[in-house]
Amino acid sequence: MTKTLMKDDLAQQHERLGRAVTAIVTEYASSLDSRKVTSTATPQDLLEIFAEPFPEQGIAAEEILARFTDEVLVHAMQVPSPRYFGQFNPTPLPIGVWADALTSVLNQNAGAWRNGPTSAMIEARVLRWLCELVGYGPESFGTLASGGSEANLISLKCARDRVYQQSVQNGLRSAPGDLIVYASEQVHFSIERSVDILGLGRSSLRKIPTGHDFHIQTDALQKQLDEDRRAGSVPCCIIGIAGATSTGVIDPLTELAQVAAENNCWYHIDAAYGGTLAFSDRHREKLNGMALADSITFDPHKWMFVPFACGAVLVRDGGRVLRDAFDITPEYLNEDRGGADVEFDFFRYGQMGTRRFNSLKLWMALKFMGRQGYAAAIEKQIELTDYFAGHIDELSDFERVNEIETAVCCFRFLPAHYTNAMGVEQDRLQQKLQQEIERNGEAWIHTTVLNGRRVLRININSFLTERRHIDDLLELLVRRGREIVAANVG
Numbered sequence: 001m002t003k004t005l006m007k008d009d010l011a012q013q014h015e016r017l018g019r020a021v022t023a024i025v026t027e028y029a030s031s032l033d034s035r036k037v038t039s040t041a042t043p044q045d046l047l048e049i050f051a052e053p054f055p056e057q058g059i060a061a062e063e064i065l066a067r068f069t070d071e072v073l074v075h076a077m078q079v080p081s082p083r084y085f086g087q088f089n090p091t092p093l094p095i096g097v098w099a100d101a102l103t104s105v106l107n108q109n110a111g112a113w114r115n116g117p118t119s120a121m122i123e124a125r126v127l128r129w130l131c132e133l134v135g136y137g138p139e140s141f142g143t144l145a146s147g148g149s150e151a152n153l154i155s156l157k158c159a160r161d162r163v164y165q166q167s168v169q170n171g172l173r174s175a176p177g178d179l180i181v182y183a184s185e186q187v188h189f190s191i192e193r194s195v196d197i198l199g200l201g202r203s204s205l206r207k208i209p210t211g212h213d214f215h216i217q218t219d220a221l222q223k224q225l226d227e228d229r230r231a232g233s234v235p236c237c238i239i240g241i242a243g244a245t246s247t248g249v250i251d252p253l254t255e256l257a258q259v260a261a262e263n264n265c266w267y268h269i270d271a272a273y274g275g276t277l278a279f280s281d282r283h284r285e286k287l288n289g290m291a292l293a294d295s296i297t298f299d300p301h302k303w304m305f306v307p308f309a310c311g312a313v314l315v316r317d318g319g320r321v322l323r324d325a326f327d328i329t330p331e332y333l334n335e336d337r338g339g340a341d342v343e344f345d346f347f348r349y350g351q352m353g354t355r356r357f358n359s360l361k362l363w364m365a366l367k368f369m370g371r372q373g374y375a376a377a378i379e380k381q382i383e384l385t386d387y388f389a390g391h392i393d394e395l396s397d398f399e400r401v402n403e404i405e406t407a408v409c410c411f412r413f414l415p416a417h418y419t420n421a422m423g424v425e426q427d428r429l430q431q432k433l434q435q436e437i438e439r440n441g442e443a444w445i446h447t448t449v450l451n452g453r454r455v456l457r458i459n460i461n462s463f464l465t466e467r468r469h470i471d472d473l474l475e476l477l478v479r480r481g482r483e484i485v486a487a488n489v490g
C-alpha cells in the first residue's frame with residue numbers, strides 16, 4: 001500500500017488513532033495492578049520478535065498498534081505498576097502522558113523563541129516555579145534538560161567556567177592547575193562522566209568517604225581540599241547530594257555550603273530525586289541549605305511523576321551564567337529582533353539544539369497536582385517506606401542498612417545459615433532473591449552495593465502503591481527467601 005498523507009486525512013487519522021490508543025491505554029491502566037511486573041522474555045526472544053526486514057511498504061496503523069499491544073507492551077518492564085519498586089522511575093501522571101501527545105501534535109522546537117513562543121514562556125514559567133520552590137531569589141533561572149545526567153553536566157560546565165573562564169575558548173591547556181571536583185562516594189555516575197566530558201579527567205573527581213548514615217564526611221572533605229591545594233591543584237566544585245541514588249539520603253547541605261564558600265568553590269546540589277521534598281512542610285527542612293547552592297539538579301521525571309524525559313538545572317545567579325557557558329549564535333538563528341527574545345532562546349542555555357516542548361507536561365502536572373497534591377503524594381510514599389522498614393526491622397532474617405530519609409530502603413536478607421558466611425556468598429544470596437522475585441514477576445526490586453556489600457533496595461515511586469502492596473512485598477520476600485534457603489540448605 002503506497003500512502004500519501006493528505007491534509008484532509010490528518011484530522012481523521014488523529015480521530016481514529018486517538019480512539020484506538022485511548023482504548024489501549026485504558027485497558028492497560030485498568031489491568032496494571034494484576035499484571036506481572038516483568039516479562040520472562042530473554043534478549044534472544046525479543047531479538048527474534050523484532051527481527052524483521054526493513055519496511056518497504058507501509059502497513060495499516062491498526063496492524064502496528066496490534067504489534068504494540070501484543071509484543072511491545074507485554075514484554076515491557078511495567079514501570080507504572082504499584083508493585084514496581086525499582087530505581088527513581090515513577091508511575092507517570094495521566095495529565096503528563098497526554099501532555100506528551102499534545103507536545104508532539106504541536107511539535108514546537110523549544111530551542112529558539114521564534115520556533116516555540118508559548119513553549120519558551122511556559123518553560124520560563126515552570127523554571128520560575130521550581131526556583132521559588134527551592135528558595136532561590138528572583139534573579140535565578142535555569143533550563144530544562146533531558147534528565148539528571150545532562151543537568152549535572154550543564155552545572156559542572158558552569159562550575160568549570162567560573163573557576164577558569166578561559167577554558168571556554170582555550171580548553172584547559174594553560175589552566176593554573178588540575179581543577180578538582182568533590183562529592184561523596186555515593187555520587188551518581190553522571191558526575192564522573194561529566195568531568196571526563198569537560199576535559200577535567202575522571203581522576204579529578206574526589207570521592208569523599210561517607211559515615212554510617214551514608215552522608216559525606218565534611219572533615220574528610222576538608223582534609224582532601226587542603227591536600228589538593230598543597231599539591232598545586234585548584235578546588236573547583238563541591239557537590240552535595242539530596243537524595244542519593246542508592247540510599248535516598250541527604251548530605252549536610254548547609255555545612256557543605258560553608259566549606260564551598262571557604263574554599264572558593266562552585267557549590268552544586270544534585271537534588272535530581274530529593275528536590276521534591278521541598279513541596280512538603282513536613283519534610284522540607286531536610287533540604288535546609290539548598291538555596292545556598294550555585295546550581296541545583298532537579299528532575300521532575302523522578303519524584304514529580306512527570307513522564308520521561310524531563311530534568312532541570314536551576315542556577316542561583318540566573319540565565320547569564322548559563323549563557324556565558326553555552327551561548328553560540330549560528331547565522332541561521334541570528335535574526336536580531338531587538339534583544340528580549342534572546343533571553344528565551346533556550347538553545348543558548350545548554351547543549352541541546354532542537355529541543356522538545358517538555359515544559360508542557362511539567363506545567364500541566366504542576367497545575368494539576370499543586371503544591372498540596374505533591375506534598376500529600378510524597379508524604380504517603382515516605383510513610384509507606386517507613387512502614388516497610390519497620391517490618392524489615394522485625395523480621396529476624398532481614399537487616400536494614402539505611403535510615404529512611406526519603407522513600408528508599410536498603411536491606412539485606414541474612415537468614416541464620418548465612419550470617420557467618422563469606423561476604424561474596426551473602427552477596428550471591430541477595431542477587432538470588434532479587435532474581436527469583438524478578439523471574440516470577442510478582443514485584444520488581446533491585447540491588448545495589450553499600451559498604452562493599454550487595455544489598456536489596458526498594459524505592460516507592462508510584463502514587464498507586466498502597467499499604468497492601470507493601471504487605472504483599474514483605475510476604476513475597478519472606479516466602480521466596482525461605483524457598484531459596486530450603487533449596488540450598490535442605
Ligand SMILES: Cc1ncc(COP(=O)(O)O)c(C=O)c1O
Nearest residue numbers: 147148149150188243245270272
Ligand atoms: C541523584 C541522581 N542524580 C542524577 C541522576 C541521573 O538522572 P538521569 O538518569 O535522569 O539522567 C540520577 C539517576 O538516577 C540520580 O539518582
